[in-house]
Each structure stands twice: as C-alpha cells, then as structure tokens.
Amino acid sequence: MSFPKPEFRPVSYSRVTLTELMIPAYANFGGKIHGGILLSLMDKVAYAAASKHAGTYCVTVSVDGVNFLQPVEVGELVSLLASVNYVGRTSLLVGIKVIAEDVRSGSVKHTNTCYFTMVAKDDDGQPTPVPGLALETPEDTRRFVEAIKRREFKERYKQEFDNAVSALTVLNEPDLLDRERCQVVY
Secondary structure (H helix, E strand, O other), X not given: OOOOOXXXXXXXXXXXXXXXXXXXXXXXXXXXXXXXXXXXXXXXXXXXXHHHHHOOEEEEEEEEOOOOOOOOXXXXXXXXXXXXXXXXXXXXXXXXEEEEEOXXXXXXXXXXXXXXXXXXXXXXXXXXXXXXXXXXXXXXXXXXXXXXXXXXXXXXHHHHHHHHHXXXXXXXXXXXXXXXXXXXXX
C-alpha cells in the first residue's frame, strides 16, 4: 500500500549518516583509500538521502565540488553525513560532508564536502515531483540559499565556458600554448 507524498518534508527527515571501516582492499598502491571507493560511498549516501526525501527511486545527474582535501587511511572509520539542501520540482541537491576518524588516536579529519544533484523517478523511469523542503534551522536556510547561488554560478560558468570554447581556435590564441608544458609536433 502506498501513501500520498506530503507537500513538504523537513530536512531532518532525510538526514543520513553512512559509516564504513576502510579496509586494505580499498587501498591504492600508495596505501591510501581509492578516490573511487569514496565516490561510490558518496553516491550511496546521496541516494539514501534523496530517495528518503522523495519517497521514490532517485538517480545521480551531477556531482560538484569533489576535492579530496586529505587522504583517507586504511583502518580509519569514514562517515558520510548527507542532507537534502535544496529541492526543485523533480531534482534534489544533497550536501555530503566526509570525515575520517582514526579510532586509535581519536583524531578526526574533514576530508571532503561535495554536492550531488539527484532526480526523482517514477515507476516508468520518468522524472517525478518531490515534496518541498521544510527548513527547520537557520543553517538549513543558509544551505538552501547557497544551493540557489551554486546553481546560478554553475549555469553562468557553463554558458561562459561554452561561448569561449565555440570561439576558440589556435589561430586566435597564438601565445596560449607558449606558456604551457606542451609541444605541438604536427
């Protein structure tokens, strides 16, 4: 039996924490945890938060701000804290904070913050509306407004970059390659 979706859901409703022990199988040749392992965990926690809020299946459509600030070591507990920061009609922006804890020393480090844009899908795989977001704290409101600005900047950047690329030719940028570590060999 399925229940109708509420008009709004609070941020706290879909807040999710995923914690996993980093094992040797997750390590790269340098002994640090593979970025791909961390991205996979981020995708899982983004799905959990978005699907919980939407009450339906959600898919990842973009990932922003993935900068690995500090390495994650084998043996650390990694916790991914996710919350829905913004909703559109069918889309959701999930903010994720990644922290790693050395359980022996008790030290905790912030390794990453990133943003996953998810889209809710119905049973036919079509985008479906999601409940609005009830902002419960000033921090929730700040994150919602920040998400609006993030989307504006992202759209502006995409437009400016597309315009610059469409106008770009080697002939109108003769000095550009002179300052780089490359050699044109044709």
